[in-house]
Amino acid sequence: MELFLFVHFFFSLYPPTYTNFPNMTTFSKTNFKSLNYNSFRPHYPPSFYKILADYVTKVESPLPINLPIDKTIDLGCGTGVATYPLLNISTNVIGVDLSSKMIETANSLIEKNLQTLGINNPTSTSRIKFITGSVEEFVKQQQQNKDHSVASTLEPNSIDLITAAQCIHWFQDYNSFFQNCHQLLKNDTGVLAYFFYNDPKIVEFSGPAREDIPKEEILKLSYQVYNKYVYDDDNYIGQYWEQPGRNILKHFCQQVNEKIPRDLYTDIVINTFKPSIEKNNSGNTSIANEEVDLDLKKIGISIQDYIDYISTYSGFHNYKEVTGNDDLLTNEFVKEVIEVTGWDLAKTKIDLVWNTGYTFIRKRKST
Known part of the structure; x- marks a missing residue:
């Protein structure tokens, strides 16, 4: 199942609710100017995506990890500021955000941003998708599904990279978040990367x-x-x-890093500037x-x-x-x-x- 169909199908089973994400409601309000957000916010530089790509590919594995990787999910993608450059790393990218306003803006900018990146292949628009959904509900434990045929479509161990740019501080249940990402990431090589300012x-x-x-x-x-x-x-x-989102961000997401389950993840790299x-x-x-x-x-x-x-x-x-x-x-x-x-x-x-x-x-x- 293609990445877009997989995530879209998943959200049809588990529709997003604002109660799962109470501290990010401002960006979801209809009067929030998402175009201003896209225009005035800083954009992550190519040097950072090189740092990320180097980490993704430097892994002890029977087979080398080469670029581009296959599938990436960008959580809390907003207008896609951090999503589009991922196309230089990954063949397929999907952005997920709770705010329909943000997703509307992101989708309206697809052709323009692909041209800016120099990606002009007629089929290139199929490489990136944006959908509305609750981040913390984007994966469910398979054992919660009674219908095994449904569970099989969730494709655990299928995603190469999960990113969360400028949004990790809004998440409510870090234990479940890390566990669910672990379920979705590829065995031995899958990477979770969150970054912020x-x-x-x-x-x-x-x-x-x-x-x-x-x-x-x-x-x-x-x-x-x-x-x-x-x-x-x-x-x-x-x-x-x-709150507590802003204070978590102000303190460089230390509270999030403390929740990383060392039994599920390794090769932990934490950087602050x-x-x-x-x-x-x-x-x-x-x-x-x-x-x-x-x-x-x-x-x-x-x-x-x-x-x-x-x-x-x-x-x-x-x-x-x-x-x-x-x-x-x-x-x-x-x-x-x-x-x-x-x-x-x-x-x-x-x-x-x-x-x-x-x-x-x-x-x-x-x-």
């Missing part, structure tokens, strides 16, 4: 700015304003984050090592681009719904940023670098 830091700028204090101090002040509006002051976005605005001995701020780090950045962007990114936060969306204040970022926030930094909204350019992390694990060899 949390808060960005402005690490450099050019253009008008205050001249009475050092550049490093200006950067620190800008980050203080960010934290005030995003976390610290309950008059703003802080109290409107959906935290940019610093403080200068090192060479006079530079810390930079990511593209060979091992998830290097997520936007260089030379405008302050408006920065505001547009923050406007995609689910916490900000919730804040607007409750308070009716759509102008928090374009009025109060930007005014305070400019006041403490001396930046010019039209002329100052900034370099934005994200805190990032990823975890790769492999299905343990069967005994």
